[in-house]
Amino acid sequence: MIQAILVFNNHGKPRLVRFYQRFPEEIQQQIVRETFHLVLKRDDNICNFLEGGSLIGGSDYKLIYRHYATLYFVFCVDSSESELGILDLIQVFVETLDKCFENLCELDLIFHMDKVHYILQEVVMGGMVLETNMNEIVAQIEAQNRLEKSEGGLSAAPARAVSAVKNINLPEIPRNINIGDLNIKVPNLSQFV
Secondary structure (H helix, E strand, O other), X not given: OEEEEEEEEOOOOEEEEEEOOOOOHHHHHHHHHHHHHHHHOOOOOOOOEEEOOOOOOHHHEEXXXXXXXXXXXXXXXXXXXXXXXXXXHHHHHHHHHHHHHOOOOHHHHHHOHHHHHHHHHHHEEOOXXXXXXXXXXXXXXXXXXXXXXXXXXXXHHHHHHHHHHHOOOOOOOOXXXXXXXXXXXXXXXXXXX
C-alpha cells in the first residue's frame, strides 16, 4: 500500500504532499524534511529505491523516487508494493500531469493545486492504485473540465452573483424618510447600479 506521495523541488520546498496514513502535522513536516535529505544526498546514477526513513516506518517501508528537472516525485510504500510497478506509476502520473498542463513545470503544481490533486485521485485513492492507463485518466480529466465549463465554473461565479443582484425586484426606494422630527433624504443611487 502507498503510505505517502511527496513532490518537492531541488530546495526541499514541498509542492504536493499526500499522506494515506494519519500522522500529526509536525511528524508530516519531519517526514518531508527527512525524505528530502535522504533523496537529495543520493547520486543521480544510483538506484531509485531506498529504505524508508526512521519516522515513516524504517526498513518495512521503501522510498521510490524519480527526479525530473527541478522536481522529485517520491512514493513511500510498504513492502507489499513492487518497486518497478511504483516507478512505472510515477512515470504515468508525471506524463499525465505533463499532458494535462502541456509541458509541466513547478508553477503548475503551485497555481493549479486543485487540478493536480484531482489527477492524483484518479491515479491513487486511499493508498491504493486505481488507474494506470494514462488515456483513461486523461479522458476522465477532460470530462471533468467539460462539466466545469458547462456549469460555468468558479470563474463565472462573480458575474452570476452580480447578475442575480441586478435582477432582484425591489420596490422603489423611498426618497424621503420621516421619523418624528427626523427627516432623512436618500440620495439617488441609480448611478451606482
